[in-house]
């Protein structure tokens with residue numbers, strides 16, 4: 090895997106490996122490309138249960154980092170992210186949303202969309218541990234009309250694990 094001077098992958102307090110700044114990264118900087126093999130979602134979706142190990146380019150195509158993936162694949166999710174993932178043609182780049190200090194972990198909001206109405210079990214499977222004061226409790230994108238319902242589910246799930 091390619092090594093960079095400005096970021097590195099290492100153990101994260103949120104989950105597994107994460108990606109951390111080694112140098113100051115100014116707001117607006119293009120930090121890294123999310124690389125991998127372009128695949129048809131229809132062929133891939135039976136192979137895995139998780140939507141988080143791949144990047145959806147469109148309803149039909151994904152980037153699978155298993156082949157040719159950069160360390161962008163290790164960037165964790167946060168509900169208060171310091172980065173964003175932007176699609177340019179059929180490529181995905183990670184940009185700094187604000188100035189990032191050396192040592193800070195990089196995050197973007199996965200905003201996962203399952204392509205069907207998500208259930209309570211989906212929220213459980215995609216439970217968020219970002220720790221942000223306004224964490225919505227899930228890596229799924231939550232449309233405004235379902236926010237109250239998800240808040241109730243998440244409150245109950247947090248109480249279960251206490």
Ligand SMILES: C[S@@+](CC[C@H](N)C(=O)[O-])C[C@H]1O[C@@H](n2cnc3c(N)ncnc32)[C@H](O)[C@@H]1O
Nearest residue numbers: 104105106141162163164165166216217218219
């Ligand atoms: C693209 S991977 C990120 C790298 C991952 N930490 C690793 O070591 O492979 C996505 C997975 O990381 C975990 N993850 C990322 N952000 C998370 C968060 N805020 N809360 C809980 N789990 C998270 C979830 O298991 C998710 O399926």
Ligand SMILES: [Zn+2]
Nearest residue numbers: 168217219224
């Ligand atoms: Zn969160």
